[in-house]
Amino acid sequence: MKKRSGQQPDSIVIVGCGRLGAMLARRLSLAGSRVVVIDRDSGAFAQLETGFSGFRVTGDAVEHDVLREAGLASADCLLAVTEKDTLNLMVAQVAKTVFEVPRVIARVYDPIRETLYRRLGIDTISPTSLTAREFLHLVEQKRAQP
Amino acid sequence: MKVILVGSGRILYYLARQFIRKDYDVQIVTPAKQEARELSQHLSRPVLAGDVTDPRILEDAGAFRADVVLALTPNDEDNLAICQIARQMYKVPRTITLVNDPENEEVFHKLKVSVAISATRILSTILEEQAGFEEIGKLISVAEGQVSVAEVVIREDSPAAGLTIESIALPEEALIGGIIREGRVLIPKGGSQLLGADRLILIATETSMDEAMHMLVGNDAK
Numbered sequence: 001m002k003k004r005s006g007q008q009p010d011s012i013v014i015v016g017c018g019r020l021g022a023m024l025a026r027r028l029s030l031a032g033s034r035v036v037v038i039d040r041d042s043g044a045f046a047q048l049e050t051g052f053s054g055f056r057v058t059g060d061a062v063e064h065d066v067l068r069e070a071g072l073a074s075a076d077c078l079l080a081v082t083e084k085d086t087l088n089l090m091v092a093q094v095a096k097t098v099f100e101v102p103r104v105i106a107r108v109y110d111p112i113r114e115t116l117y118r119r120l121g122i123d124t125i126s127p128t129s130l131t132a133r134e135f136l137h138l139v140e141q142k143r144a145q146p
Numbered sequence: 147m148k149v150i151l152v153g154s155g156r157i158l159y160y161l162a163r164q165f166i167r168k169d170y171d172v173q174i175v176t177p178a179k180q181e182a183r184e185l186s187q188h189l190s191r192p193v194l195a196g197d198v199t200d201p202r203i204l205e206d207a208g209a210f211r212a213d214v215v216l217a218l219t220p221n222d223e224d225n226l227a228i229c230q231i232a233r234q235m236y237k238v239p240r241t242i243t244l245v246n247d248p249e250n251e252e253v254f255h256k257l258k259v260s261v262a263i264s265a266t267r268i269l270s271t272i273l274e275e276q277a278g279f280e281e282i283g284k285l286i287s288v289a290e291g292q293v294s295v296a297e298v299v300i301r302e303d304s305p306a307a308g309l310t311i312e313s314i315a316l317p318e319e320a321l322i323g324g325i326i327r328e329g330r331v332l333i334p335k336g337g338s339q340l341l342g343a344d345r346l347i348l349i350a351t352e353t354s355m356d357e358a359m360h361m362l363v364g365n366d367a368k
Contacts, residue, residue: 062222064249086199090223097256112201113227116234 009033009077009103013070015061015091016082020107022047024079029054036070061091064098072099080106085113092122147171150207150238152198152228153218154181157244161216162189173207177219199227201235209236217243222250229259252290295323295349298362302342306362312336320350320358 012028014021017039026049029035035054039045042058059066061082072078078095080088085108092106105123108114114126148171151162158176165172166189174193176182182195196203198219209215215232217225222245229241242261245251248270254262271287286295300307306314311322311334324347325332325340332338340346340362350358 062250063247084223086221086223086227090226093226093257094253098253110200113231116201116231119234120230 009075011071011075012036012077012079013038013067013072013075013095013101015039015078015080015088017044017047017056018081018083019047021079021081022049022052024081025054026052036075038066038070062087064094067091067094067099072101075099075101077101077103078105080104082107085109089113089117089122089124092117093120096122147214148173148208148212150175150204150209150212150215150232151218152176152204152207152215153220154178155218155220158218159185159188161218166191173212175203175207199224199231201231204228204231204236209238212236212238214238214240214242217241220246222246226250226254226257226259229254230257233258293349293351294355295347296355296359298346298348298359300340300342300344300346300362304342304363306340307342308339310337310339314340314361316361317350317354317357319354320348323347323349 011034014025014035014037017025017037021037021039025035025037029052035052036057037045037048037054038057038059038061040058040060042056045056048056055070057066057070059069061067061080072095078092078101080091080095082088088106088108092104095101095104105125106117108117108124108126109128111126111129114124114129117124149165150173151158151165152175154176158174162172162174162185172191174185174189175198176185176193176195177198179195182193186193194203194207204215209232212232215228215238217228219225219228225243225245229243232238232241240260243254243259243263245254245262245264246266248264248267251262251264251267287293288295316322322334325334325338326345326347327341327343346362348355348358348362
């Protein structure tokens with residue numbers, strides 16, 4: 001797969017089809033990426049609204065076979081966004097070391113774990129930290145107003 | 147030696163019991179409160195309960211002073227997290243885990259888990275390679291399973307009994323590393339004759355093991 005820098009990736013695997021996974025899948029798919037979504041529960045794919053034209057794979061992303069089936073070997077990006085931190089972190093590391101996916105990002109709720117995995121070279125996004133930052137930002141603004 | 151055992155189930159209990167008998171400093175961490183209470187009663191020592199992948203609980207368990215952390219949960223992702231937290235945050239020198247999916251053995255080594263063992267792989271290796279050969283005492287895999295070391299017992303009626311080593315056309319990638327006879331280890335030479343009741347240390351690649359075994363003890367050893 002060729003990478004086009006500055007543009008969005010051609011081929012993306014998303015692990016976890018919750019609210020976030022489904023939203024990302026739909027937006028990336030509408031923007032023209034080839035998207036594969038993996039979830040353990042096939043019922044989760046109901047979250048995918050119209051406009052999603054990608055693929056669905058039912059299975060546990062901890063198994064390499066499931067990742068292979070999703071075409072991870074030729075993907076240029078993996079987003080690990082299940083509800084479980086440790087699962088996201090493991091899938092991200094497997095994607096990096098085994099499948100050599102160039103861009104890998106994991107959602108991690110626990111900010112302590114986030115620091116640890118940043119050190120291990122995994123890109124992470126912590127909703128807890130992001131939300132806290134926004135809250136504090138708004139609180140500060142209110143305080144600044146007379 | 148301070149050992150932290152993390153996980154649940156029978157294997158956790160038996161290992162803890164064994165380590166306590168050996169006078170190790172054992173600390174157990176388990177997710178469920180009920181199991182923690184039971185373990186604590188049976189082993190008469192405090193057991194921590196909580197989210198076993200939370201760095202804070204490992205700290206409470208004394209990870210900073212631990213020599214070994216053993217991760218024994220039924221989820222590979224949790225086992226990996228436990229080992230990585232122990233190693234990275236608390237500098238635990240050895241992290242050991244039982245991986246559930248054999249495919250994860252190699253990845254876990256790459257991700258710096260000291261020892262990752264798959265019970266599934268060990269059992270299937272034993273089943274595939276040992277079935278039919280009761281002569282094989284032990285089987286160790288080295289170099290990621292490419293080379294095996296086996297202990298083979300020669301019987302009076304084995305094809306190799308009475309033959310010298312140079313007269314047995316073993317595959318090129320198989321080697322007799324030692325002969326154990328009447329409790330002594332003999333270094334095999336070309337002219338060494340194999341006798342009934344000899345035990346051989348056989349070293350061979352995965353592909354040559356069966357053929358070598360067949361030449362030494364035949365196929366009829368079921």
